[in-house]
Amino acid sequence: MQRTFLAIKPDGVQRGLIGKIISNLEEKGFKLVGMKFMKVSNELAQKHYGEHKDKPFFNGLVSFITSGPIVAMVWEGKNIISAMRKIMGKTNPLDADVGTIRGNFAVDIGRNIVHGSDGEESAKREISLFFKEEELVSWNQDIQKWIYE
Numbered sequence: 001m002q003r004t005f006l007a008i009k010p011d012g013v014q015r016g017l018i019g020k021i022i023s024n025l026e027e028k029g030f031k032l033v034g035m036k037f038m039k040v041s042n043e044l045a046q047k048h049y050g051e052h053k054d055k056p057f058f059n060g061l062v063s064f065i066t067s068g069p070i071v072a073m074v075w076e077g078k079n080i081i082s083a084m085r086k087i088m089g090k091t092n093p094l095d096a097d098v099g100t101i102r103g104n105f106a107v108d109i110g111r112n113i114v115h116g117s118d119g120e121e122s123a124k125r126e127i128s129l130f131f132k133e134e135e136l137v138s139w140n141q142d143i144q145k146w147i148y149e
């Protein structure tokens with residue numbers, strides 16, 4: 001099993017999409033292992049988006065992610081890092097397939113609703129930026145035998 005970091009960004013929270021997004025992932029069969037409703041500090045935002053610090057959109061990205069509360073989560077499942085990226089859809093929502101979160105709910109690249117880790121390294125890094133080890137919950141998902149062979 002693999003873990004990934006997923007955040008519902010301030011636009012997703014403001015638009016009342018928290019429940020829909022979480023339902024979608026529960027229905028898929030993934031397991032929630034950590035969740036926080038929080039505001040991102042400037043310092044955390046700079047660290048989180050560190051890989052983009054030289055990009056022209058960096059300042060906008062930091063001010064957007066700190067502009068309102070987010071839902072930070074850790075989800076667990078088989079191949080979940082790439083599966084979550086598929087469920088999220090392409091970065092630019094106009095290129096994202098219908099049925100994906102971004103394809104269904106977003107229009108603009110700067111208001112694309114969710115963040116998800118893009119690989120094993122970033123998943124590890126992002127999970128530890130947002131969560132202490134003891135804030136992650138190991139539990140048995142009783143329906144797991146109906147989801148995994």
Ligand code: DAT
Pocket residue numbers: 052057061090091109110112114115116118
């Ligand atoms: P993703 O969020 O799909 O992992 P990314 O890591 O390349 O995409 O970029 C992080 C965020 O930065 C992205 O969700 C939206 C914003 N962004 C990316 N490219 C952009 C661009 N060309 N113009 C404006 N914002 C951009």
Ligand code: MG
Pocket residue numbers: 116118
């Ligand atoms: Mg990214």
